[in-house]
Amino acid sequence: MTSASKSDTALISRVRTAIAAAPDATAAMTEAVRLLKDNLPHYTWAGIYLMEGDELVLGPYLGKPSPHTRIPLGRGICGAAATERATIIVDDVNNDPRYLACSLETRSEIVVPIMRGDTVLGEIDIDSDRPAAFGKDDRDLLEQIAVLLAARL
Ligand code: SME
Secondary structure (H helix, E strand, C coil), rough: CCCCCCHHHHHHHHHHHHHHHHHHHHHHHHHHHHHHHHCCCCCEEEEEEEEEEEEEEEEEEEEECCCEEEECCHHHHHHHHHHHHEEEECCCCCCCCCCCCCCCCEEEEEEEEECCCCCCEEEEEEEECCCCCCCCCHHHHHHHHHHHHHHHC
């Protein structure tokens, strides 16, 4: 399986339940990241950045430690997704000049803003060691989870 699938309806239910049961925003984000990373093998790195002023600050994540713990809005694929208020999928990070490397093994990336109205609260960032790992099903899954998280941030 190279992308998320319709069976992710079950995963979304589990994430919804976990987010609703979480005692606070950090626990909600931590659970969402854990469920994604544990259930989707092509998700090599999964994390959440939160907007603080004009920077994205790394929150809960699973995977190798990233050197990019604070990303200004104008930088990276993360900064671009927040500026555009839109999901960005990059099939080949080595061919995208915006890309800020987290790990040399990373080949593709998806970044999904967490929005409240027009305001970007943060974003879900997923890296894969597989090229072109992310498709429409991943976008649908992560955009639904972003809505669930927005209600807890
Ligand atoms: N690749 C991201 C930086 C974050 S790390 O992947 C965790 C970017 O280009 O914004």
